[in-house]
Amino acid sequence: MTPLSIEGAAQVVRPPEDGLPYLRLDRAAQLRVEPGDVVADGGRIVGFEAAAAGVGVRRIDASGCAIVPGFVDAHTHLPFAGWRADEYAMKVAGRPYEEIARAGGGIAASARAFADAGDEEVLEQAELLAAEMLAHGTTTFEGKSGYGLSEAGELRALALAAELGERVVQTTTSTALLAHAVPPGRDADGWMDAVEALVPQTVATALDIYVESVAFGLEHLERMGAIAAANGRDLRAHVEQFSTMRSVPVALAAGARSVDHLACLHPDDLAPLAAAECAAVLLPAAELLGDERVAPGRALADAGAIGVLATDANPGTSPVVSLPLIVGLAVRRYRWTVREALAAITLNAAWVLRLDGELGSLEVGKRADVVLLDAPIEHVPYRLGHNPVALVVAGGEVVHVRPDQAWRVPA
Ligand code: NIG
Ligand code: FE
Secondary structure, eight states: OOEEEEEEEEEEEOOOOTTTTTOOOGGGGOOOOEEEEEETTTTTTSSSOOOOTTTOOOOETTOEEEEOOOOOOBBBOSOOOOOOOOHHHHHHHHHOOHHHHTTTOTHHHHHEEEEEEEEOHHHHHHHHHHHHHHHHHHHEEEEEOOOOSSSSHHHHHHHHHHHHHHHSSSSEEEEEEESSSSSOOOOHHHHHHHHHHGGGGGGOOOEEEEEEETSOHHHHHHHHHHHHHHTEEEEEESSSSOOOOOHHHHHHHHTOSEEEOOOTTOOHHHHHHHSSSSEEEEEEHHHHHHOOOOOOOHHHHHHHHHEOOOBBOSSSSSOOOOOOHHHHHHHHHHOHHHHHHHHHTHHHHHEEEEEETTTTSSTTSBBEEEEEEOOOTTHHSSSSTOOEEEEETTTEEEEEEOOOGGGGGOO
């Protein structure tokens, strides 16, 4: 592998110190943003001073650029089949998500599409999305099952997620979202029995559950926590998305690694969450497109939460794959700083996936997942809708160059 020397950047974004597992957002101002270089060799970051004249070093011109860690999307629903643009039109016209779900749309509609699609069809759609994610700087992403809605369907979804990981450039992890909607013809308690039997047959590192009036209740969340603990898996949970269920205390008591959505977080649950070793995963595109309230992002950051931002890429609530766009939404909606948003899509997101020792920040010895932005980091939220990603390095290899930026990389 040719050593890479990425040189002369206006900004290199590094953690305040090496070895941090996460950066609580009340410390995000301490992220170091300084001019400099990044050098990679053997797929790892080896230093921050341009390589001395050497034969076989590939030099990349980073003038005018910001160099940031590869982005980590810690909450997506890849792989899934098809889209639900018809539902978006209904929601825009004022029909709530829960009503669409009760009428047979929502997750059940995507489950039917998933059952009807062949494996190759599902994988091709997911590969195209992964390529789009890469072009927007995502070098690591998590995917979930959840559209299988039967024992065989969920195992198929997890097998396809694993196959996707083999086919894409990115580092991937998968989560078994075994309690997403109550499968047709089953009841929630009976389905949790099935989940308990299913978990040992999966290799997913985390389990997930959707707690909502149209999905599962607090007792099921508690049970999923017990199943996760008994099987050595992390617990993650979709909570407080459309209504205030008081799921967070239950999730914290169960030792959840993350609680995701939080648009309807109860004010009394904010401080305990911020103090816990549990990430608050905010999904601003799902809020914006899904008529959800705005999660209390500013208060969570001020209280020192392990804040994470993700796309929630899925065909229902968030058909969005761009983390730069998510940063733009978060900065505006939560009144976050750019540093807070960057910590939330890099190191903190890596911690949720238990990859923080390997990637998520620019540190010597970590995997060389590096993104060049075409402007200083302050432009990312400001130029909303512009893709600022000029070039992407994954595992020390240049894996994407925006066509107008080809001049930065010698042949
Ligand atoms: O994260 N809320 C539950 N799960 C997804 C939506 C899934 C769907 O509508 O297809 C979410 O918003
Ligand atoms: Fe989700």
